[in-house]
Amino acid sequence: MAAVLKEQDDLLVPTLAVPTTPLVKVIGLHVGENEKHKVFWETLQKRVEQGETVVRYERCTPDTINFPPRKDKPQRQLGITEEDYIPPGIMKLNWPTKHALKIPAVLVVFIQLEWEAEDWEDKEQECAQLFESLRSARNNRSTRFVAILEQSKPQTSVPEETITRRAHTFRTACDLRHRSSLFTLDMPQGQIPTAVEKLDAIFFDLAQQHYSDEIKRVEAHMDIANQATEHMLFVRYLFKVGFFSELKGAHRDAISRYHRALEFLAKVGFTSARAREIKTVAGVLVARMCRCLFQTSAPLEAIAQFSAHVRANRLRLAPGEHPAVHAAWIAQQYATFASLFKDAVDGGLGAIMLQHPGLYFKFAAEFAVRRMTEAKKTQSHTPAPGPVAAETHTYIGQVVYTCEAASNAQQLQLIKWHEQQYPHASVVLQLLNAARTIFETYCVTKQPAVVNGQIVAREKKLTRMLTILDLQRAKFLVLQRNFADATTLARAAARAFRAGRWWSLLRDALLLHKQCAWALGATGAFCTTCIELCAPQIPLSAEDKTLAQSGIDDVVQGTHMDDSLSEDFPVAFGSAASDATTSSQDGGGGDRDQTDGGPQIDMASITPAVECKVLLYEPDPETDNRVRVCIAFRSSLPLPLRITNIAPALHIAVDGDGADDDGSTKPGTSDAPDLSISLSSTTALIPNSTKVVELWLATPPRLPSTAAVVCTHVRAAIVGTHPIALCWSTPDASMTTTTTTTTMPPPAQLTTTPWSALPSIPKTAFVPQRTGVRITHAHTPPAFVGERYRIAVTVANTKSSPTTDATFRVEAGGADGSPTTVDLLQVAVDGKTHTSSSDRLSAPLPDIQANASQTVMVDVLVNAVGHLAITTRLEYTFMGVECVAQHSLSLPIVTPLHTTFQLLDTQGESLDHEMSLPAGQDMCVGVQIETTQPERLVLVDAWLQLPWAAAVAKPLRLSACHEEIGAGERVSDLVRITLPPLVPGADPTTTALGTFHIKWRRATSTCDDGDGSSCVETTSTLPMVDIHPSTLDCRLHSPT
Incomplete structure (x- = not known):
């Protein structure tokens, strides 16, 4: 039987x-x-x-062997009435115990007696007397007797005639027919396990014959x-x-016999x-049948x-039967x-989520x-019964009273008294614990998941x-006054x-938690739950x-809490022992942050009845040094x-790198200032209405443009003698500088x-521009390699006062490890041009008047494919305060043309790179140009430059000039050249055949030959050749 039910015998x-x-x-x-003997017994x-044998x-x-006596039954005779055979009960309670534990099926007797013993007859007589006393x-x-004769030497050493004769006389003397x-036990000690296995099978056969x-x-x-007519007798016989x-x-x-017994019952x-007796016997029969199944x-x-x-039998109540007794029987x-x-499951039988033992333990608990x-409905101050007290049961399901004339009222009084003394909470908790243990094993479902690129079934607990x-266990722990575990x-x-x-279930859990918090004196847990x-x-x-809000008011005002709990939980509020119990509880269950003025309630960890939202507004022109903070409250109390x-x-x-251009340190995330503002006046929250509290925040001077105002939490306190602190925090405590886009x-x-x-309490609010100066970039990505790229930077002042002492700084370079470098950086401000060959440039900026803007043209020339990072920064003075505005831009740098x-x-056949060509041989170079961008380009000029060719005095120009090509279009041309002769005695060299130059512009611009600001020239290298003076020939290489 399972070890989960041990405390109460009447559970089974x-x-x-x-x-x-x-x-x-x-x-x-x-x-x-x-x-x-020791080896023999240990082997058994x-x-x-x-589990190799079913025999016990x-x-x-x-001297200790004791067989219960067999009861003599009267013989049936003609003329004896039927009433003489009606038993007082159906099944005796001790009958199964008697036949399973007291009456053995086989009685084995070990005797040390040699076949060739000289005193064989005397010992044989002693054995006969022993079996006579046992019989x-x-x-x-009908217990079977078995004798085992121990021999000191093998049986083969004794004449067979002697063994046969003495075995016959021993059987006759001891009446072992x-x-x-x-049997004899004559093998050495090492062979005993084999003999035990054979004897065990023989004992099992004899036991089966006995039954x-x-x-x-x-x-x-x-x-x-x-x-x-004799239905009760047949139930007994079939059982x-x-x-x-x-x-x-x-x-x-x-199973067949038990089923027939149920039919007669x-x-x-x-x-x-x-x-009561019929239902109990039916339960016994069904239980034994289910065990066999x-x-x-x-x-x-x-x-x-x-x-x-x-x-x-669920609704089968006899007239006058107490409902509590019937519910106990169903449980x-x-x-x-x-x-x-x-x-059965512990023995290897399978179970599933919809059918497992935990379900039936749960039903038993219900x-x-x-x-x-039902017991509480009839509960009264019933005195302990005297003359009608129940005696020990004789028959299964019967109750025998000391007073045979006990009336039904006296029997009902006994039942009520028994139900009062019965440990209901302990029994229910025991059943729930058994159900919980099993449910944890079978409340599992399998869901598909991708692991290492393969779909597998992953278990998930329900x-x-x-x-x-x-939660049900917690309710009965409360009845046992174990408030700590219940909490x-x-x-x-x-x-x-x-x-x-799951709001209905949450309600039940909160009501129970409220009771436990009151009993333990946990003010924080009590107020949080309310x-x-x-x-x-x-x-x-x-x-x-x-009533729940009244409990909060009682705590705040220092009065007694609601009296609805005092009857069941008469524990003084705020006791020292309970404070020690709840001091280690976490949020939502105890005093999260116990302050001098009272507990603090974290509203983010519960379903709050008082909600809070914070809205941050940018400074307006009339209040340049302040930010408006609007706190909205809504109460459901x-x-x-x-x-x-x-x-x-x-x-x-x-979010910055920590240093300015002038070497001064910018405030980083770790040392950024915290801003605290508060409103000490009292605010009344009306149920189901929005209340807005307005505060003003003064921002510190020299605030970087990468800064963002973050609202982490809001605190308030309930007014009273013992105030309770309320805290609304953000769901995610991490801070970023992403600008809020919520309108x-x-x-x-x-x-x-x-x-x-x-909007809810934002993790990040706006990026504050205290002076109203904003920087915006106008660009048309992507930029092309070798092209001078122009960016229009607009600096706008939206405030009512001008800026002074402004310096415009530009920094350009490769972004995220890109190899892109800057060949030229140029800034045009107010008709003046500032040029630098490095990646940084500074230029003074005129004062920007109120509600005005200034445009700065920035030209950048890059020489490699990658990403270009451009940072524009304005340092200025506003109303006597030094300020900074900054903006960053990342541009992709690409190659618009691809040349092969x-x-x-001379015949137009492709030359293999291993083919030898004599000096002076004519050859052709095929050129193909295609675009990689959707924008249309114009080829201004294209030529081959062969510096080593003596026969070529000037560049060989292509015919595909001044043509406009678009995305996916190609331009092809063919140029004929002659390989040059070399001076005898010169060392073999490998050199490029030449270079190819392309001059192009965007189709939307015109080429300015004066400064080349609109035309771009790119260069590609022709294939490599080996020149050998000994043979005056050339060997081609693959293009690079």
């Missing part, structure tokens, strides 16, 4: 714990004195532990019984036959006097049989079946709760049912239900929400709430704007 049906395996008792084994026990072995002595103690039971009743004889004896009584069949190992025969009259690997049949049994049925199911509820069981379970359940948005109970998502009545000390926590986050309504419209339309070459002979 009677006789279920009785083992159903054959019992063999052994006499004469001296384990402590004889080494061979090892086979039992490893016990050691005993002739007398057997009390007419059965052919398998005498078969018992079945025949019971069936003989059934043959003379009347099936039409005995089924039980003996179980001991025999014939489980299918046992249904014919017994279901009266108030017999109701599980042992024969038929779990579906067992489940169907049990379901039919519960369905037939007993479920607990018994769950234990049998668990034993009916145990119903029993407790936590909802587990959390519901935890832990209730807090975890509330956290899971809150995350899953506030969450008032949230609009929690389905709670208006009266209960008002049933009564008005007064709060004070409203303080938003603002932080200036800076915020004007401050004057916040009270009329729907609450859902207001091909070497040909």
Whole structure:
């Protein structure tokens, strides 16, 4: 039987714990004195532990062997009335225990007697007397006797005639008529395990024969019984036959007998006097039938049989039967079946998520709760019963009273008294713990997941049912006054239900948590739970929400909390022991941050009844040094709430490299200033309306343009003698400098704007420009290699005062490790041009008047493909304060043209790079040009430059000039050249055949030959050649 149910015996049906395996008792084994006996016994026990045998072995002595006497039954005679055979009960409670634990099927006697012993006759006579005494103690039971003669030497050394003669006389003297009743143990100690295996099989066969004889004896009584009238006798007989069949190992025969017993039991009259006995016997029969079905690997049949049994008796109450007694019986049925199911699963039987033992433990707990509820309905101050106290049961399911004339009222008084004394909470908690343990194994589903590029099934626990069981366990821990453990379970359940948005379940968890917090004196947990109970998502009545807010007011004002809890939990609020218990609890369950003025409630960890949103507005022209901070509150509490000390926590986050051009340090994220503002006046929050509190923030001077104002949290306090601190924090505590793009309504419209339309507390607000100076870039990416790229930078002043002492700085270079470098940097400001060949340039900027702007033209020339990072920075003075504005831009640098070459002979055939050509040989170079960008380009000029060719005095120009090409278009041309002769004696050289030059411009611009600002020239290298003076020939190489 499963070890999960040990504390209460009435959780399982009677006789279920009785083992159903054959019992063999052994006499004469001296384990402590004889080494061979010790090996023999240890081998037997090892086979039992490893499941190699179904036989149970016990050691005993002739003095301790005790067989219960057999009861003589009167013989039927003609004329005897039927009433003489009606038994006082159906099944005796001790009958299964007697046959399974007290009456052995086989009795084995070890005797040290040699075949060639000189005193054989004397010892034979002693053995005969021993078996005679054992046969007398057997009390007419059919237990089989087996004698084992120990020999000191092998049997082969003794004449066979002597063994045969003395074995016959020994059998006759000891009355061992059965052919398998005498054995010898003559092998050495090392061969005993083999002998034990053979003897174990023989003992099992003898046990089966014993139980078969018992079945025949019971069936003989059934043959003379009347099936039409003696239903109770047939139930008893069939139960005995089924039980003996179980001991025999014939489980299918046992199932058949138990099923017939149930059919006869249904014919017994279901009266108030017999109701309890009939239902108890039915539970025993079904439990034994289900055990046999599980042992024969038929779990579906067992489940169907049990379901039919519960369905037939779930509403079957006898007249006058107490509902608590019936609920206890149903709970007993479920607990018994769950234990049998668990034993089968532990033995290797499979179970699934929809059918496992935990479900039936859960059902048993539900009916145990119903029993407790029914018991409380009739609970009264019943005195302990005196003369009608129940005695020990004789028959299964019967209650015998000391006073035979006990009335129904006295019996009902006894039931009420028993239910008052019964530990209901302990029993329910025991069943829930068993269910929770099993549910954790089977509440798992498999979902597909991609792991290392392969789709696999990953297990995922279904936590909802587990959390519901935890909440139920917490309720009964409260009844046991274990508030600390109940608080832990209730807090975890509330956290899971809150995350899953299961509001009804969250309500139950919060109500339980509220009770535990009051009992433990945890002010923070109590107030946190009360506030969450008032949230609009929690389905709670208006009266209960008002009661919850009254509890908060009681804590704030220092008065007693609501009296609805004092009857069940009379623990003083704020006791030292409870404070120690809750000091280590986390958010949402205890005092998260205990301050001098009282506990702090983190509203972000619960479903708040008071919500808060913060909106940050950029400074307007009339208040250049201040930022408007609007804090909107909305209360779902049933009564008005007064709060004070409203303080938003603002932080200036800076995303910079830490140094300016002049070497001064910029404020970084780690040392950015924190801004604190507060409003000490009292604000009243009206239920279901928006209240806006407006504050002004003064920003510090010289604030970098990479800074962002971040609101991390908002604090407030409930007004009272013992104020409670409230804290609304951002869901994500990390800080970034991403500008908020949410459109915020004007401050004057916040009270009329729907609450859902207001943005939540932002992680980052705007990038504050204290003086209103903004830098914007106008560009047309991408930029081309070799092209002078122009960017229009606009510096705008949107404030009412001009800027002074402004310096415009430009920095350009490769972005993210790009090899791009700058050949030219030029800035045109107010008609003046400033040029630099490095990657940095500074230029003074005239004063920018109020509400005016200044345009700065920046030209950049780059020489490699990659990404170009351009940073423009304005340092200026505004109203006597030094300020900085900055903007960054990243541009891709690409090559617009792609050129390919091909070497040909004069016939137009392609030349192999290993082919030798004599000096002076004519050859051709094929050129193909195509664009890589969608923008159309114009080829201004293209030519081949062959500096080593003596026959060529000037560049060879291509005919494809002044043509316009677009995306995917190609231009091709062919140029004929002559390989040059070399001076004899010169060293072999490898040199480029020449260079190819292209001059191009965008189709939207015109070429200016004066400064070349619109035309771009690019160069490509022709293929390499080897020149050998000894042979005056050339060897071609692949193009580079």
